[in-house]
Amino acid sequence: MFGIYQIPFQIDASGITVMVDREGALSTYQRTSPWGTVRKMLGFRDGRAVINPVEPVNLPQEVTGMLEFHFMPVAVRPESLISLYLKFPVEIGVFSGAADNYTLIDVFSLARPKYSLYGTPEKGVITRHVECEVYESVPLTHPLEEGVLFLSIKNASRDWVWVSRVVFETSSLRLFYADMVAMSGEMEIFSRLVAETRILGTPPVEGMKQTLRVYPTKKSLIPEKTSYLMEYGVGDRDGV
């Protein structure tokens, strides 16, 4: 399903149908998925549409730009580096326009979203919550449903640390796709309470294609944040 399509087109996959039909000088966009049908009018009849995975923080409506992974606690030795693989739900965006000036037409997903709070209600952040397994090698996924986070965790502290959550800022999130959807992230732990996370701009596997992102369509003047400082712990609240 992911790719570039010339209008008019229709694409069907995994119970999802996306189509753009010409109607006189205009065209009609229609998407049917298990969660319902969306129909929109487009003020043009020619051009192309791009369908690709997007930052998974848009559904059912945008309330945050933070993405939190919560997984089985992993013990990390002092001053060591480990690599993990985590699955995350994919949201699919449909865009129109050129690469430097495009707009979001629709976003949908086969996954059910869930949100959470990282930190306190006063100073914490709302996060898109992803409950996931930990894999030691790249897991098999269905690209329309799940992607893979290639996560490297560096424990820069002198203590053992149990890690069971990692929170990313998604304004600078870069997703890549080929036969799977993937992104790379890193986490540097300074203590059991504090860690710095960032999403890398490079594809985790060579040859993957970078996706169009939703964030630039907001035309926000607020600069993209490249890293996030986790200040409310890297493990579960009730300890390990």
Add this chain to the structure above:
Amino acid sequence: MAFEYLKTEIFGTVTLLDLIVFGVAVLATLVISKIAGIYLKKSLSDRVEPTELEKLIKAIQVAIIIVGVYLALPSFDINVADMLVVGGTIGLVIAFASQRIVSNFGSGLFLIAERPIKPGDNINIGEVSGMVEEIRVLSTIIKTHEGIYVRIPNEKVFTSDITNYVANVARRFEYTIGISYQSDAGTAIRIIKSLLDEHPFVLRHPAPSVFVDTLADSSVNLRVFIWAPSRVWWSVRTEMLWAIKKALEDAGIRLPFPQRVITFAPGTGVALTGRAGQEGECDGRS
């Protein structure tokens, strides 16, 4: 000379021409600030939050006006340093003469600095509830939930108890749901927890909580505590209550009306028929 009267001194060394030049300069400044505001609104409205944009535009407009007035002052041939001294003295006099205004002004500055409320917040100040429309220098404008315009002097805002419903990123709300004594509370709790688990904006952490709270006169009362993002808590609250009611009824769990069991003493001559106390339950069919 035709325009000689323009050089007539009106007060001190200030001539009518000076006044006109000053007036035109200030007017031009106002026009420029207005145009700058419109231009900024056109070009930045997509990129900056409306409330932040309003602040930015106002700050730029005030800066333009201050610069304009400063540039226009030489037409009076006034020494700015002298004027500051004079202005300070006049300011003190005005402050004593209009304490309320100064108090409101000071409170406004503290409100802007402390930021207990900001435009767009749902708040309660004294007896006024609604959304903050604007925080001005002397007053705060509230749009009540009924859409009514309310202006509160900043002094009153500053000295009142302020409840800001959306200052924190998440907030908790609760329901009390009464089920009949014949229904299984364990099943009801399981159904409610499953519904909460499915809703995207019922936060995973802090986790929702459902428990038997009281054995009341007519029902077993369950309490449901839910945390939701402050931006969407109201829609979650309204959605979930009806969803819980429907799901419980679909599972055959009854939500009873208030009821009372009346037992007549033997030998009072009143015939007892039926079983009082089990009538009048809302089973969704009647």
